[in-house]
Amino acid sequence: MKKIFAVTTLLFIGLGCSMAYGQIESQWRGPNRDGIYPNENLLKEWPQDGPKEIWAVEDLGDGYSSPAVTADRIYLTGMTKGEGFLFAFDMDGESVWKASYGPEWSGSRPGARTTPTVVGNRIYLMSARGQTVCMSTDGKKIWSVDLKAQFGARNLQWGITESLLVDGERVFCTPGGRSVSIVALDRHSGKTIWKIKSDGETSGYCSPCLVKHGKRRLLLTMTGSSVIGIDADTGEYLWRHSHVTDYSVNANTPLYHNGFIYTVSGYGTGGQMFELLEDGTGVKRVWSQKKLDSQMGAAVLVDGYIYGSGHNGRGWHCLDWKTGKVQHTTRKIGSKGAIIFADGMMYCYGENGDVGLVKPNPQEFEVVSSFRVKKGSGEHWAHPVIKDGRLYMRHGDALMVYHIGDE
Numbered sequence: 001m002k003k004i005f006a007v008t009t010l011l012f013i014g015l016g017c018s019m020a021y022g023q024i025e026s027q028w029r030g031p032n033r034d035g036i037y038p039n040e041n042l043l044k045e046w047p048q049d050g051p052k053e054i055w056a057v058e059d060l061g062d063g064y065s066s067p068a069v070t071a072d073r074i075y076l077t078g079m080t081k082g083e084g085f086l087f088a089f090d091m092d093g094e095s096v097w098k099a100s101y102g103p104e105w106s107g108s109r110p111g112a113r114t115t116p117t118v119v120g121n122r123i124y125l126m127s128a129r130g131q132t133v134c135m136s137t138d139g140k141k142i143w144s145v146d147l148k149a150q151f152g153a154r155n156l157q158w159g160i161t162e163s164l165l166v167d168g169e170r171v172f173c174t175p176g177g178r179s180v181s182i183v184a185l186d187r188h189s190g191k192t193i194w195k196i197k198s199d200g201e202t203s204g205y206c207s208p209c210l211v212k213h214g215k216r217r218l219l220l221t222m223t224g225s226s227v228i229g230i231d232a233d234t235g236e237y238l239w240r241h242s243h244v245t246d247y248s249v250n251a252n253t254p255l256y257h258n259g260f261i262y263t264v265s266g267y268g269t270g271g272q273m274f275e276l277l278e279d280g281t282g283v284k285r286v287w288s289q290k291k292l293d294s295q296m297g298a299a300v301l302v303d304g305y306i307y308g309s310g311h312n313g314r315g316w317h318c319l320d321w322k323t324g325k326v327q328h329t330t331r332k333i334g335s336k337g338a339i340i341f342a343d344g345m346m347y348c349y350g351e352n353g354d355v356g357l358v359k360p361n362p363q364e365f366e367v368v369s370s371f372r373v374k375k376g377s378g379e380h381w382a383h384p385v386i387k388d389g390r391l392y393m394r395h396g397d398a399l400m401v402y403h404i405g406d407e
Helices: 147-151
Strands: 002-006 024-026 052-058 074-080 083-089 095-103 117-119 122-126 131-136 141-146 165-167 170-173 180-186 192-197 209-213 216-222 226-231 237-242 255-257 260-265 270-276 283-289 299-302 305-309 316-320 326-330 337-342 345-350 354-359 366-372 385-387 390-395 398-403
Touching (some): 095 141, 131 170, 141 147, 147 180, 165 209, 209 255, 216 260, 226 270, 260 299, 337 385
Antiparallel strands (some): 024 117, 131 141, 165 170, 209 216, 216 226, 255 260, 270 283, 305 316, 345 354, 385 390, 390 398
């Protein structure tokens, strides 16, 4: 591991978790998997050359996953010579340990995909080859389940891509097999708690979310051609609605707000808004649009507006949550990328390597500051992470950490 430099250390106070997820310390796209990070006192403008780099590490291997950041550790996956590794760093960027979790994806677009989910002293991840793994926070493998062998999981053109969701004593995953679609495993042993019969679809590169709607807790995810809803407590398959896209790539986690669900995919498919029935047993489509067709950069909901980028519909777009009407489009910060939100500002990571600090505004795409990621190599696909005044950016084999706190 090549440590580049360390400048300072900030005080970490821990990530507050939502009621839905309870004991989760870190997971894909924040506490609610909606790209919203509960940070305060962040800079509303960066220095001309960008925020101060605190430290960076290289030699992480190939990968597109985001780091999992807890109160005192940073966990990240990478692939070297076809083998997947989980790395652990302290808050100064010093290596704590490195452990193999098995074969990783060496096919098209090689590299690790999974963002670890950290719950107490356990770390959960899935390899692109269908291995669901539980490791301890000191790097020891506790259990693993081969989804292909046990549930008939079918691999995808670019590898299975799912950041695992943990709920209480269970971990959910989507084999997308011919006989089994989704399973709930005991998070301590890996034993099957329940499984849902397949509807014939593969998984769709999607990481699920858990929401509270009325008296139900719903597991929402996207398979190869659909958005689906499942009772998270009983495993009952409640509903599905068609969401067809090229190559069966439905990679973005659904967004939920006040009984409505927004789904979006690339290749010109665009997004759909659904209203859930009061009891959660079905949905009806409210609107659809194709301008914002994010392939894998997701979207965020801020003050009644959806912000995200297009794939075929190049540019950063703003939509009205209620109507789907396009408010504005721009090609600043590249023409597409990943987006998150914290403390009143959006963080847009363009696939051209530019990072923009953007003020939410339905009238215009208001870029306040920007800088370019210069370390690392390959595609700029990893989603940023924010925790306690720090911005974490992964680019290929490099992880950079920036100071964005307003002291």
